[in-house]
Structures are given as C-alpha cells and as structure tokens.
Amino acid sequence: xxxxxxxxxxxxxxxxxxxxxxxxxxxxxxxxxxxxxxxxxxxxxxxxxxxxxxxxxxxxxxxxxxxxxxxxxxxxxxxxxxxxxxxxxxxxxxxxxxxxxxxxxxxxxxxxxxxxxxxxxxxxxxxxxxxxxxxxxxxxxxxxxxxxxxxx
Amino acid sequence: xxxxxxxxxxxxxxxxxxxxxxxxxxxxxxxxxxxxxxxxxxxxxxxxxxxxxxxxxxxxxxxxxxxxxxxxxxxxxxxxxxxxxxxxxxxxxxxxxxxxxxxxxxxxxxxxxxxxxxxxxxxxxxxxxxxxxxxxxxxxxxxxxxxxxxxxxxxxxxxxxxxxxxxxxxxxxxxxxxxxxxxxxxxxxxxxxxxxxxxxxxxxxxxxxxxxxxxxxxxxxxxxxxxxxxxxxxxxxxxxxxxxxxxxxxxxxxxxxxxxxxxxxxxxxxxxxxxxxxxxxxxxxxxxxxxxxxxxxxxxxxxxxxxxxxxxxxxxxxxxxxxxxxxxxxxxxxxxxxxxxxxxxxxxxxxxxxxxxxxxxxxxxxxxxxxxxxxxxxxxxxxxxxxxxxxxxxxxxxxxxxxxxxxxxxxxxxxxxxxxxxxxxxxxxxxxxxxxxxxxxxxxxxxxxxxxxxxxxxxxxxxxxxxxxxxxxxxxxxxxxxxxxxxxxxxxxxxxxxxxxxxxxxxxxxxxxxxxxxxxxxxxxxxxxxxxxxxxxxxxxxxxxxxxxxxxxxxxxxxxxxxxxxxxxxxxxxxxxxxxxxxxxxxxxxxxxxxx
Numbered sequence: 163x164x165x166x167x168x169x170x171x172x173x174x175x176x177x178x179x180x181x182x183x184x185x186x187x188x189x190x191x192x193x194x195x196x197x198x199x200x201x202x203x204x205x206x207x208x209x210x211x212x213x214x215x216x217x218x219x220x221x222x223x224x225x226x227x228x229x230x231x232x233x234x235x236x237x238x239x240x241x242x243x244x245x246x247x248x249x250x251x252x253x254x255x256x257x258x259x260x261x262x263x264x265x266x267x268x269x270x271x272x273x274x275x276x277x278x279x280x281x282x283x284x285x286x287x288x289x290x291x292x293x294x295x296x297x298x299x300x301x302x303x304x305x306x307x308x309x310x311x312x313x314x
Numbered sequence: 315x316x317x318x319x320x321x322x323x324x325x326x327x328x329x330x331x332x333x334x335x336x337x338x339x340x341x342x343x344x345x346x347x348x349x350x351x352x353x354x355x356x357x358x359x360x361x362x363x364x365x366x367x368x369x370x371x372x373x374x375x376x377x378x379x380x381x382x383x384x385x386x387x388x389x390x391x392x393x394x395x396x397x398x399x400x401x402x403x404x405x406x407x408x409x410x411x412x413x414x415x416x417x418x419x420x421x422x423x424x425x426x427x428x429x430x431x432x433x434x435x436x437x438x439x440x441x442x443x444x445x446x447x448x449x450x451x452x453x454x455x456x457x458x459x460x461x462x463x464x465x466x467x468x469x470x471x472x473x474x475x476x477x478x479x480x481x482x483x484x485x486x487x488x489x490x491x492x493x494x495x496x497x498x499x500x501x502x503x504x505x506x507x508x509x510x511x512x513x514x515x516x517x518x519x520x521x522x523x524x525x526x527x528x529x530x531x532x533x534x535x536x537x538x539x540x541x542x543x544x545x546x547x548x549x550x551x552x553x554x555x556x557x558x559x560x561x562x563x564x565x566x567x568x569x570x571x572x573x574x575x576x577x578x579x580x581x582x583x584x585x586x587x588x589x590x591x592x593x594x595x596x597x598x599x600x601x602x603x604x605x606x607x608x609x610x611x612x613x614x615x616x617x618x619x620x621x622x623x624x625x626x627x628x629x630x631x632x633x634x635x636x637x638x639x640x641x642x643x644x645x646x647x648x649x650x651x652x653x654x655x656x657x658x659x660x661x662x663x664x665x666x667x668x669x670x671x672x673x674x675x676x677x678x679x680x681x682x683x684x685x686x687x688x689x690x691x692x693x694x695x696x697x698x699x700x701x702x703x704x705x706x707x708x709x710x711x712x713x714x715x716x717x718x719x720x721x722x723x724x725x726x727x728x729x730x731x732x733x734x735x736x737x738x739x740x741x742x743x744x745x746x747x748x749x750x751x752x753x754x755x756x757x758x759x760x761x762x763x764x765x766x767x768x769x770x771x772x773x774x775x776x777x778x779x780x781x782x783x784x785x786x787x788x789x790x791x792x793x794x795x796x797x798x799x800x801x802x803x804x805x806x807x808x809x810x811x812x813x814x815x816x817x818x819x820x821x822x823x824x825x826x827x828x829x830x831x832x833x834x835x836x837x838x839x840x841x842x843x844x845x846x847x848x849x850x851x852x853x854x855x856x857x858x859x860x861x862x863x864x865x866x867x868x869x870x871x872x873x874x875x876x877x878x879x880x881x882x883x884x885x886x887x888x889x890x891x892x893x894x895x896x897x898x899x900x901x902x903x904x905x906x907x908x909x910x
Contacts, residue, residue: 216844216845219791220794222840224840234845272850274824274827274828275827275830277846278827278828278830278837281840281841282831282834285837
C-alpha cells in the first residue's frame with residue numbers, strides 16, 4: 163500500500179469519537195451504521211460477526227489502551243478501516259487494561275499482504291505516546307485524522 | 315493506559331521477532347534446497363562407498379594371504395607359485411566357504427527386504443538389508459580371494475548401495491530420493507572399482523535406471539566423483555590399465571574398427587548365452603549351494619593347473635593383453651578357458667560381477683582380430699593393442715547394452731584421448747549388432763529373472779501415498795505471529811501448514827507473504843496464524859496418480875503440495891515435493907524402456 167492508498171482509508175466519516183458502550187460487543191454495534199454506509203463492506207452484519215469471532219479466538223488488545231479488532235472475510239469487498247474512541251474505556255478482557263482506541267479493520271481473504279501492511283501501518287501510527295495522547299484529546303473527526311496523518 | 319507500558323509477554327515477542335528478523339533472511343539464504351541436501355547425501359554415500367570399497371580390497375588381500383601366503387591380489391602370480399594340488403584345492407575351498415556363508419544368510423535372514431542393489435533401485439523401495447549385504451559381501455570375499463573367476467565390482471557396488479540405503483533411511487528421505495541414493499551408491503561402487511567417476515554415473519543411469527535426466531544424473535556424478543577422490547587417497551590416481559599411447563595415422567583406418575564392432579556385437583550374445591546356460595545348468599542341480607559353489611571353484615582350480623591366468627577377475631590377464639605379452643595361440647587358449655572359468659564361477663551362484671571378465675574377453679577378441687588382420691592382409695599398421703582397447707569397449711557396450719558407459723569406461727581407464735573416435739564407432743556398432751541379435755544384455759536378463767516386469771506394473775500404478783513425505787511442519791491456527799516466524803526458521807520449506815482446532819488442514823502460511831513484516835514488533839501479538847492463512851491452496855490425496863500431481867504443480871508455483879487423508883476427514887498426512895514427483899516420474903518404466 164502506498165501513502166495515497168493509506169490516506170484514502172482514513173476519512174472523518176469513519177471516526178466515532180464517543181463510543182458509549184463499556185463492552186466490546188456493544189461498541190461493535192455502534193459501528194454498524196458506519197459499516198453499512200461504507201461501499202467497501204458487502205455484508206455489514208456478517209463482517210461484525212466475523213470480527214467478533216476473530217476477537218474471541220485471540221484478543222487484539224495490545225495492553226496499551228489500543229485494540230485492533232479485525233477480520234479477513236468475504237463480507238468486505240476491499241480493505242476497510244473505522245476508528246472508535248472511548249473516553250471511559252472498553253473492557254475487552256477481564257485481565258487487561260481498558261481500551262480507549264478501537265481500530266476496526268476488514269480485508270478480503272486473498273489480500274494477506276495488504277492486511278499485514280494495514281495492521282503494521284496503523285499500529286506504528288499510534289505507537290508514539292504523544293500521538294496516542296493527542297488522539298485521546300482530539301475534538302473533531304477531522305482533527306483525529308489530521309493527527310493520524312501528522313507525521314507525513 | 316499509556317503505550318509505553320507494554321506487557322512483558324509483548325516485549326518477549328518483540329525480542330523473538332527481532333531475532334527472527336535477522337535470522338530468517340540469513341537462513342533463507344543459507345537454507346539448502348532438497349537438491350542440495352540430495353547432493354550432500356550423495357557425497358556422503360560416495361565417501362562411505364569408497365571407504366567400503368577400500369576396506370573390501372584390504373579384506374580380500376588379507377584372506378588371499380591366509381589362503382595362498384601371498385599378500386598381493388595378483389592372482390595370476392600367486393597361483394603360478396602354488397603347487398598343482400593347491401591350485402585345485404584353494405578355489406574349491408573358497409567356493410565352499412562362500413556357499414556356506416550364502417546358506418547361513420538364507421537361513422538367518424528369511425523374509426528380509428531385498429538385498430540386490432538393482433532390485434532396490436529399479437523395482438524396490440530403496441531398502442537394502444545391511445546384514446544381508448554384509449553377509450553376501452563376505453561370501454564374495456571368499457570367492458574372489460580364493461581365485462574365483464569373477465569381478466570385484468559386484469560386492470563393491472553392493473556395499474556402497476547398502477551404505478546409501480542406510481544413510482537415506484537415517485536422513486528420512488522420501489522413497490524416490492532413497493532409490494536415487496541407492497543408485498548413487500551403485501555409481502560410487504563402480505567409480506571406486508575402476509577409478510572412473512563418469513563411467514560410474516553412466517553405469518547406473520544407462521543400465522540400472524535407464525534415464526539421463528539431470529535430476530538423477532547430477533547426484534550420480536557427485537557421488538561418483540567423491541568416491542573416486544576418496545579411493546585415490548588410498549590406491550593412487552593412476553589409470554587402472556597402463557597402456558602405451560596409441561596413434562592412428564589415417565582416418566580411413568577407423569573404418570576397420572567398424573568391422574571389429576560387428577565381430578564383438580555378434581559374439582557378445584554368445585558369451586551371454588554361455589554365462590546364462592552355465593547358471594541355468596547349475597541352478598537345476600539339486601545339491602546344496604555349498605557343493606555347487608565348491609564345484610564351481612574346483613573347475614577354476616583344475617583349469618588353473620595349466621593356466622593360472624584364469625583365476626580372478628581378469629585384471630592381470632587384461633594388462634598382459636594390453637601390453638602384448640602373449641602370443642596369439644596362448645591368448646586364444648587363455649581366452650577360451652577364462653570364459654569357461656567365469657561361467658563356472660558365475661553359474662555356480664557366486665556373488666560378484668562379470669564386468670572385468672567381460673572387459674578381458676573383449677580385449678582378447680580385439681587383440682586376436684588385430685593379429686589376424688596383420689597376418690592376413692599384411693597391410694594394417696595399427697598395433698593389435700589398439701584393437702584390444704577398442705574390442706574391450708565394443709564387447710562391453712554389446713554385453714551391457716550401455717554404449718555411452720562403455721565409451722567413457724575405456725576412456726577413463728586408459729586416459730588416452732586418441733582412441734575416442736574408433737572407440738565410439740566400435741561401441742555403437744557393436745551395440746546395434748548385439749541388439750539386433752538378442753534383446754537382453756547381462757543386466758537386463760538378471761533384472762528380468764528378479765521379477766522386474768512384475769514391479770514395473772507397480773511403478774505404473776505409483777500413487778502419491780507411495781512417494782509423499784510424512785509429518786510435514788504444521789502450526790495451529792491460533793499460534794502467534796512470532797511463533798509462526800520461529801517455526802518457519804526451523805523448517806526448510808517456504809510454506810507452513812495450518813491446522814484448525816480439530817487438527818484438520820486449514821491452509822498454508824507463505825513465507826513470501828510475511829517476509830516483509832518480520833521486523834514488525836507490533837504484529838507479534840496482533841496477528842495469529844489464521845489471519846495470514848491462504849485457504850485456497852491445492853491439495854492431493856494419497857490415492858492420486860502422478861499425472862494428478864503434475865496437473866496440480868502446473869497451476870501452482872510452490873515446491874510442495876500438502877496431502878490430505880483419503881477418508882475426506884481433512885486430516886493432513888504428508889506433503890509431496892515437485893522434485894520427488896519428477897524423480898518418481900524419471901524412474902518410471904516408460905522412461906527406462908526408452909533405452910532398449
């Protein structure tokens with residue numbers, strides 16, 4: 163994936179700044195309207211169900227307040243990214259700290275390299291503690307995207 | 315929680331990935347492909363085969379010293395110094411001892427796997443019993459050391475092939491590769507016996523396997539070369555037969571060798587008929603093998619009273635012919651008696667080869683032809699020794715039905731390039747003449763009797779299950795990215811097979827897909843094996859025919875294809891490599907039969 167392709171994945175319309183749910187399943191449902199509106203997703207319900215199954219088999223909670231729930235599924239036609247923020251935190255596992263940033267990712271099954279590329283890029287983007295703090299403090303989805311793209 | 319508060323397990327994964335980041339590209343660069351491993355094992359086989367050959371030579375000399383009081387294996391010289399009764403008794407006693415060992419072998423090792431290297435390569439599965447081989451070699455040791463008129467190359471090839479089978483089984487190679495290694499052993503045996511690496515490889519490729527595909531020929535050459543280099547450390551690098559340089563003054567002289575080729579090609583079937591008739595007569599004689607082999611030795615011993623040159627494989631006599639030491643009546647007499655002695659030893663069931671005796675007969679015929687030509691026409695300016703050399707090759711080509719091997723053999727054991735043109739001509743002509751008279755050569759007859767055709771149909775029916783490698787490397791679907799990377803560094807394949815929770819085959823992870831991300835610590839725990847599994851990967855069933863294998867490989871550029879259980883349970887039972895499939899194909903009877 164080149165820079166343009168990566169930038170095109172991030173748009174303010176894919177950012178939810180105030181997730182209300184305290185559990186992962188509840189938060190996932192908050193993404194549903196956004197997922198349904200995306201042209202990249204073929205079957206929104208199936209996609210979220212696959213994400214939940216994948217998360218159930220092995221958590222993507224990094225333990226640093228960020229999680230990357232994802233699925234390689236036929237329910238998406240091309241790579242899809244949505245971001246949710248929870249100020250109070252979301253419980254993914256009982257033994258890990260609450261998550262404040264959720265990066266929801268979907269890729270078609272055949273695109274393994276694209277999937278790894280996207281995961282690697284998103285994880286690297288928020289690795290810096292200043293970026294992480296700035297994202298938690300962003301006032302609008304536009305600000306959020308600007309911070310994500312800030313180092314370019 | 316701030317990002318810098320990483321969990322200890324995450325940092326551990328990061329350390330593992332960092333190590334793998336450097337290790338995997340290095341290992342990938344250094345990682346030997348199957349061909350490299352086969353070449354390495356072929357080299358080991360060549361080394362062991364040569365050491366076995368040297369040990370057999372030394373053991374033969376020791377036994378010969380015990381029997382005759384002479385250390386050198388120059389049987390003509392040592393027998394010439396023995397009294398008449400000793401010349402009779404020693405080969406007879408040696409034959410009886412060899413027979414006793416064979417009897418003991420049969421009684422001790424009933425229902426054991428095939429021992430003969432040709433059977434193991436051509437019709438078997440590459441498994442050669444070490445105990446049977448050693449006992450048969452012991453039997454050959456007694457025959458050869460006591461003056462039996464048989465070649466040493468038989469046991470040398472057998473010992474080397476046995477080592478190859480053991481090495482291959484210890485390395486857990488696939489069945490086609492094991493057969494190839496046994497073939498490498500046979501090549502090493504011939505190369506060690508004659509100080510002739512190319513001929514060793516060609517012997518096996520032309521006679522035993524009947525194919526020249528590079529998949530096979532490369533390891534054969536490698537094994538032969540290592541065997542020759544090793545043998546030269548012990549017995550020197552001189553050509554086996556020392557000859558004076560031969561020169562041909564006119565190209566038209568070469569035409570005479572066409573005539574010699576015709577004669578050798580015509581007489582070769584008669585020579586084979588004599589050998590096989592003797593064998594057939596002896597086998598119909600219902601006496602214990604001890605008696606049979608003692609009688610075989612006795613016949614040699616009786617002939618040795620007048621002509622001790624009939625003893626042994628014919629090496630000394632051959633050198634005498636190549637140096638023109640005998641007058642033609644003496645040579646004719648020794649030639650006829652030598653054929654009788656070889657037929658008696660070979661026919662009585664002695665373990666050994668007929669390679670050197672065949673060379674001697676060819677050289678004798680060639681020499682006599684040269685003398686006759688000089689006497690009758692008074693025109694020929696070519697030395698009879700030159701005809702002896704060409705006759706040796708032509709008769710070998712006609713008898714073994716392997717002209718290419720015969721040409722190289724004569725070239726390698728004389729190292730005289732001048733003879734190559736008439737040699738090629740003589741060998742090819744002799745081969746075609748012999749083939750037009752009889753369809754069978756020395757070794758094809760032996761293979762036919764050992765049931766080659768029955769096994770040929772088995773090869774035609776060869777299935778994936780026969781040649782696949784069991785227990786391929788696998789990883790669970792929930793394994794972390796770091797575990798996947800570690801596993802890929804530990805195995806030699808570009809693909810890692812993924813199993814689901816029910817241990818069914820779920821797909822593969824390709825090293826190519828993940829190579830770029832090995833240095834990424836973030837992926838270490840975020841990604842699991844299932845996330846990077848290619849589900850749509852070609853598979854095979856154990857019952858699939860080779861044609862299906864090639865069909866799959868035609869649409870798949872990987873080196874291996876996984877094999878699933880035939881009961882449709884989805885259980886992974888093995889994998890098959892393209893190289894093994896090609897090897898199995900090259901060894902198919904249709905390929906081998908192209909030589910006849």
